[in-house]
Every structure is written in structure tokens, then in C-alpha cells.
Amino acid sequence: MNNARHLKHLYARAGFGIRFEDLHDHENWSVKKAVRKLFKASEKQEPITVLTENIDLRNHPKDQTDDQKKLIQEERNKQEKALNNAWIKQLSETDAQLREKMTLFWHNHFACNIGNAYYEQQLNNIERANALGNFKTMLLQVSQSPAMLQFLNNQQNQKGHPNENFARELMELFTLGRGHYTEQDIKESARSFTGWGYDGKKGEYAFRPKAHDDGIKTFMSNTANFCGEDIIDMIIANKQTAVFISTKLYRYLVNEVADNAHIRAMAEVFYHSNYEIKPLLEFIFLSDWFYDDKNIGNLVKSPVEFLTGLNRQFYISYQNPDVLMQFQRTLGQVLFRPPNVAGWPGGRSWIDSSSLMYRMKIPSTILNAGVIDFTGKADPEDEAYLAAVRKQQLNVIKRVQAQPDWDKFLHDIPKNTTKKQIAEFMLEPLLNKTITDEINISPDIKTTIIQIVSTPEYQLT
């Protein structure tokens, strides 16, 4: 039993939850073997390629009519939807679930919210390719991606007119954390990043020597003619970066309450492996403390984890996947639309009266062909679209139109499994008596299953 519980926990955290079919295969695996298999399954690279055109690179005529502008705005909206759908589909169907889980982590760590979905796709693929690779490599690629250059205004960072936005967030949110740098460090490093930009005609990173300040800078007590790469080297050489990332990862994978001893140990591993992410993850998943009772079933699923978990568990296919974006909006997390560069705060902030009720209702609307009449608020970035199309509301989908594969789901449940065992398998926290009572009196197996996924317990992982 304990081994099964540990495997279940591992799959809940390193992926999006275990399925009955997996349990069938893996029952006798050791944790070590399961970790190895998880990495093996995530070796393959599956970049998202749904968007093939960068709309910004079109030759836009100078005097567009209002209708032409509106058309382009609609195209942008379509691209955003397509990108969102493509990632949700990948999250829900891929075997490389550890890679996707970590891509989701980096998506929130390097939070970016811009109007160009093509650049967002590019950034997302950088995060996916490096999700289990080297942090420094990823940091450099992220920093030089058009998406981030645009979002944090490094495009406008020029010699004589430094824009400090990127330099500040690089240290505050991406690497060191508050309190580990000075305002002077921000000013000096911003000068070092002058000239980093992207070519608006090609949509690629381009260093502009003329815009670069090649004077002497003093950064963290070192003085030289630093360029941007030098600054990143020095930040990486600072162990605090390993501590900062380890803390954030601990909160994502283990427990929202930081345990300093465990985090220190993680940071040592991370730092001494030159910021390789795989050894750090292996260290976490193979540590005894990862399987402590207090670390099991205590994290609030993000809306995307919640939806992905459901999709995976029940092999759901959507006739109109746009409904998934409507769910994301309602639950407060639309992929590619983090509230700011600090990302979604996560944890309990996902849960309020209405979001909890939706979370407890959505599974039955999906699994039981229910009707919905909620929309969620328009995203602030949708306002231009709404104004252009003269509507105050986004189109609302009323029917979920989803097909769960009940046959497959039910077929994979081992014979003679009791209802209670099913609930124990599908819920991470320990069962309380109410849940046990409820499912024991439910009239049929489908009702039991729907009840299980409509509980507060199901919100936790």
C-alpha cells in the first residue's frame, strides 16, 4: 500500500496524476524505477508549432482602414486561442508529463504577457526545450527572446537612455529575489543590457552595437566593461540564485511552507551541478522527505493542473476546445496571460467562494454533458477586441460538448476494486468519513466517480 501511495504521490507532483492503467503497469515499480521512467518518457521534445505566421512581420500598409485593423485584431485573437488550445491539448495527451509539468513551472517563473502569440509560442518552446536541462542556458535564451525583450522593454534599453525594467525583474523575479542586490546593481546591469533587442523585420534577437553602452560598470563589487552575458554569469555564480530557484521549486513540487533544511540541500545539488535541472529534480523525488505525510495531498491544484488532470484521467476530447479557455478564465488562470511578471500567486489564492463552486461543478458538466452559464470576466487584454466588435462580452459557450472515454476509464479499474479504493486512488488527501459514506450510497459507479471528482479533496494534489 505504501509503495502505491508513494507512486501516486510521485505521479501527482512530477506529472498530472496517475491513471488506473498506469497503476496496473507500475504497481511493482520502486520509486527509483518510476522516477527513471518519468524522465525517460520526457526525453522526447515536442515543440508547439501550431502558429506558423508572425503577424507583426507582415507588410502592414501605413494607412489601414478601421475594418482592416479589426480584421487583424481578430486574427490575433484566433492565434491566441489556437496557441492556448494547442498547449492544453499537449498537457492533456503527452506522455512527457514531467517535461510539461516543468514547462508550466517555467511559464509561471518567466511570466510573460504580450499581444504577439507567435513570440509567446517561441518562448514557450524555449521553456519546454530547457525544462529539464540547464537553467543558465534557459535564462539566456529567455532573456534574448523577442517575447521577453518586448515584455520587459529591453527593446527600448539604449545607451544614454537606459530602461531598467528587464534588469530589475531579472534579479528580483528570475534569479536572486528581493534583498540580494542594490539599486546601483540594477542601474549598472541595465547599462550592460543596452543594445539587446530583436529585429522587427526578422523577429529574431539582434545585438545592436551602436545602442550598447560599452563604458565601465560596477556590478556586485566587480568592475569592468560588462556586457549582458557577463551580468548573467555573475548572477549565476551567486549561490543565492540556486537558493531562490530551489525555494520556488520546493513550493511548486513539495509544500507551500518552505523547509529551509531541505531547500538548502536542494540548492547545494543545483549549484554544484552547474544549474542542471534534472539532478535537482531527481534529488527531490528520491528524498525520503518528499514522501512525508505532510507533503502528500496538500497543494492546491492550479486551474490548469485541475483541467489537465481531469482530461488525462478521463481521456476527454472536446468538440469545441474553446470551452477550456472559458474554464480557465472562470477559474482565474488563462495560459499565456499571467497577471504580471511575477506570475500567478498560486496556492490558496486560487480558491474563493465562486472559483471553488465552479471547481466542484465543472467535472460534472464535462463528464455528464452539463450546461454552463458562466463566462468569467473578459481578460483585460481582450478589451480592445471587445471594443472593436462592439460587444461587452465574449462569446459564451453553453454546452461543454465533451466526450470522456468512460469505457476505457472503467475498463482500467481492476476487478473487485471497492468504491472506497477507487476514491482513495483518485484523491490525494486521506479520505474522511463523509466522502466514504456518500460514495457508498451512490446508486452507480459513474455517480460515485463524479462525486469523487466534485469534492474539496479533489482540488488538492
Next chain:
Amino acid sequence: MLTIICLTCNPQHTTYNKMRRRDFLRNTALASGAFLIPTFLKPLEALAKGELTGYKNLVIIQLSGGNDGLNTIIPFGNDIYYQKRKTIAINQPDIIKLDDMQGLNPNLSALKEIYDQGWMSIVNSVGYPNPDRSHFRSMDIWQTASDSNQFLTTGWIGRYLDSNCQDCKNPYAAIEVDDTLSLAMKGSKMKGIAVQDPNKLYQTTREPFFKDLVHDHGHANLNEDNLGYLYKTMIETYSSADYIQKTSKTYTVTGEYPATGLGNQLKTVSKFINSGLQTRVYYVSLSGFDTHVGQQNQQGRQLKIYGDAVAAFVKDLKQTNKLDDTLIMTFSEFGRRVEQNASNGTDHGTANNVLVFGGKLKKAGIFNDAPDLSQLDNGDLKYQVDFRDVYATLLDKWLNINNSQILNKNFSGLDLV
């Protein structure tokens, strides 16, 4: 809210209900204490309606998308306005003049009467240092009341709830009339509640399965951990839904409201206020103000929806003697650039006006100087009033809580109410 067709938990399925009730009774013998209702559910029923007069309400109306303040409260007395807005300026004869400098957009005609009664105040040039022109970020700043380089994860009303003051101990102390809850309403411990329709919310929470989870949950589930937090939220929602539905249905709104989304939302707020709901803060939003293209018609439509609904609401409250106890504040995440763009629209700007309504304004009318259109910051208005000074005023003088407790530093506030 949402309704679902669900085989397992149809409330009209009486045999199921009966069966469940029997089981419920049988099981209580085993689960000791299952009938104990948490204490915070109890006082709700004990409230008498009469004791609630003089209960002060704050109603916040958010205009999403960045409303063009210069075409809302129009500085027609300044030539620069007409120079910079060749095709989208409002013609002088159409403007409803308030003084010799500023006037209302003609679509706000319904507000003229309100203004003349001394129930409206216009605060010009409200903003913050180092303004951000992204919708997301600027809305974030307004809702969390942060500095522009600071990231807060709680909203300013949410922090008011967290302060555990006498009137803000329950989630329904702050109600957003909407499907979902805005960041402004989320604190770290406490959060407001989103109620679009009290009946729907009630029915949703009363489906037998949820009902059982609430009543049979057992004390183990109310620990300090996340599971406890989820159960506590569920139980509070359950009890709030009951309280809001039962209280609000005792009152029927008599005022006439326009049949618009905002009209309906404010009508719901009126129902809540007049039925004596113990709610201090109401929050509603109106979308569609991001007018980059063809602004005049689009903004005109939205302003008409806004002006008509607010005028109806204010008159209704006056009628029911609640206007003196109510303060309405309207904001948008930013104003727009002074100069129009090439598409007969305007792009994202900075400072903007904030409109305040109420029966007891200290300074009705135009509160401060019209925006300075000649001293611009890179084509944008310079802010004269920090939006947190507006918040501080509301917190100190209306919600009776020291603003520094909520805004993390002290703001001196305005002599507005």
C-alpha cells in the same frame, strides 16, 4: 453562477432527497458531532433588519479597458483639447457644461440632474508615479493599490477584509456582482464573494451532495491546512448563499432601471442594500472602453449605459433614504493619450478622472482643477492626485479603518467626504 443538468444531484428528485435524509439521520449516530454547525454560521439568522440603518456602503464601479476621461468629462474650455482631437472631440454645443472649463459627454445627460443635486464629485488627474500603460499591469496596480514597481498578491478590499474589523468578518462583507471575483476583493485570509444572482448561488450550493459535504464534514476537515481552508470556504459559501438569498428576497426594488447589464447589476446592489444586507463593499464592472478605433460611437454607447444606470441607482437610493449611507466610486485602469490616433481613436494613457457619487459629499461638483493639457509627460497627462489618496479617503472616512493598515503606508487622503 452556473446551473447544471446532473443525473446524480437533481434537487427536484424527491425520492433521492428522502433517501438521503434517511441515511443522514442513520449516520449521525456514528459520526458524533456531525450535527454541530460551526459557530460562524449561527449569528446570521439572529440579525434584525432594523438595526442596520446608518450602515455605510461603498459601491465601486470599474470601467475596464481604460476609459477616455477627456471625452467623459470634457475640458472644452481648453483649446488644446480641440487641437489634439481634430476628429473625435465633442462639439461645444453638444457638451453638457458644468462650469466654463469642463462638461459632460452628451451620453452622460442622465447624470446632469445628479450633478445639480450635489450628489456627484469629479476628481481630475488621478493616477500614480511611473504609470504603466498595459491593461493588465495597470489594473493590477489599481486593484492591489501597489506602487508601479511592486507586485502585491492581495487586493485592497481583500486586505480590508483581512483586517478583521467589526464589519468585515464575513465573506459577504464584500460582494462582487459578477460570476467571478476580482483580485481587488481577495485578501490573504479573507476573500469577498461573487454573486451574480442570489437565487442561482443558493440553488447551486443546495444540491444534495454539496449539502451533505457541508453538514457532515466533521471537525477534522477544519484544520489550518489547505483541506481545512477548502472546507471552510465551502461552508462559508453555503451559509453566505443562504443569508444573501434569504435577506435580499425580502425586498423588491421599486426604482426603474435601464435594461442593461450594468443596470441589472446596480439593481441587484440596490436590492442588497435596501434589504439590509450586512455588506460594506459592492463591486461591479463594465467592459468595452479600450477605444483605439472609431472611439466616438463605441465610447458613447458605453457612457450611456454607465450614465443611465448610475443615475437610476442614485435616484433609487435617494428614494429609499439610502443615498446618505452610500458612496459610489468609478475608476478605470488608465486614461488615454491627449492626442487622438490616426484611427479616430485614442491609445493608452495615464492619469484619469475618478467620479464619486453620494448623498453626503463634502465637496460636490468639480473637486480640483481640470487636467493640464499643456504640461504633458511625453504626450500624457501628469497625475495630480495619487489614486491611493482616493482609497485612503474611502478607508478612513467611510469604512472607518486606518488607511495605512490597508495601503501599507499612510496617505493623507482628500477632503471629499
